[in-house]
Amino acid sequence: MIVAERKPMEELLQMTDPFGKILLVGCKGCVTVCNAGGQKEVGILASGLRIARKKEKREIQIDEMTLERQCDPEYIAQLEEPIKSNNYDAILSMACSVGPQFIARAYGDQIVMPALNTCFMGGALEHGVWAEFCQGCGTCIIHNFGGICPIARCAKSLMNGPCGGSAGGKCEINPETDCAWHLIYERLVQLGQLDKMRSVFMYKDWTTSRDGGPRKIVREDLKQ
Numbered sequence: 001m002i003v004a005e006r007k008p009m010e011e012l013l014q015m016t017d018p019f020g021k022i023l024l025v026g027c028k029g030c031v032t033v034c035n036a037g038g039q040k041e042v043g044i045l046a047s048g049l050r051i052a053r054k055k056e057k058r059e060i061q062i063d064e065m066t067l068e069r070q071c072d073p074e075y076i077a078q079l080e081e082p083i084k085s086n087n088y089d090a091i092l093s094m095a096c097s098v099g100p101q102f103i104a105r106a107y108g109d110q111i112v113m114p115a116l117n118t119c120f121m122g123g124a125l126e127h128g129v130w131a132e133f134c135q136g137c138g139t140c141i142i143h144n145f146g147g148i149c150p151i152a153r154c155a156k157s158l159m160n161g162p163c164g165g166s167a168g169g170k171c172e173i174n175p176e177t178d179c180a181w182h183l184i185y186e187r188l189v190q191l192g193q194l195d196k197m198r199s200v201f202m203y204k205d206w207t208t209s210r211d212g213g214p215r216k217i218v219r220e221d222l223k224q
């Protein structure tokens with residue numbers, strides 16, 4: 001999933017300061033799973049913003065909505081009616097950063113702001129702890145590395161590691177992080193594939209990665 005976290009309250013107060021009527025929109029997708037921007041978080045943020053305004057003795061109207069997803073025009077269309085009938089000053093999106101961009105794309109005359117910082121693609125290691133597992137390079141090669149991604153999980157994205165700085169199974173860049181190459185080694189031992197450590201990974205196909213600009217997937221079989 002996409003892992004995100006809410007922006008600091010100070011930043012959100014500053015961002016919303018010029019506006020008196022705001023539509024706060026959550027998302028039931030990834031950001032609900034990582035407790036950053038679901039219905040519950042929409043309620044908490046709306047209350048926080050209202051209380052802050054009350055303390056300043058300034059009026060604010062915050063309407064709350066949570067869409068199934070904000071990365072799909074079908075659900076973004078559900079904002080049309082409330083936007084038309086309420087004349088909002090701004091929309092504050094609690095989705096990953098795709099959400100506010102999709103809303104802005106659909107409602108060109110609306111000011112749209114992100115309430116979250118979108119961080120990475122990953123998963124929950126335990127309750128309340130998420131870690132990065134993939135950088136979306138577009139050509140997955142983890143089968144060469146015992147199923148562990150050296151791009152996302154090694155601080156130096158080494159494809160022929162380890163770098164030599166690994167100590168006690170931890171990464172020299174951040175001792176709280178497992179060395180990806182230590183994990184790869186352990187996994188290859190487990191799989192009886194340790195001979196793979198001797199092979200040199202010659203090159204990675206980066207043509208599918210981010211470096212060529214924004215990417216697009218076109219599925220002719222699904223296009224209408």
Ligand code: SF4
Nearest residue numbers: 134135137140141149
């Ligand atoms: S190799 Fe690429 S697609 Fe596969 S996990 Fe790593 S970054 Fe993601």
Ligand code: SF4
Nearest residue numbers: 154163171172179180
């Ligand atoms: S210590 Fe391990 S994870 Fe850290 S940079 Fe070196 S090889 Fe990569």
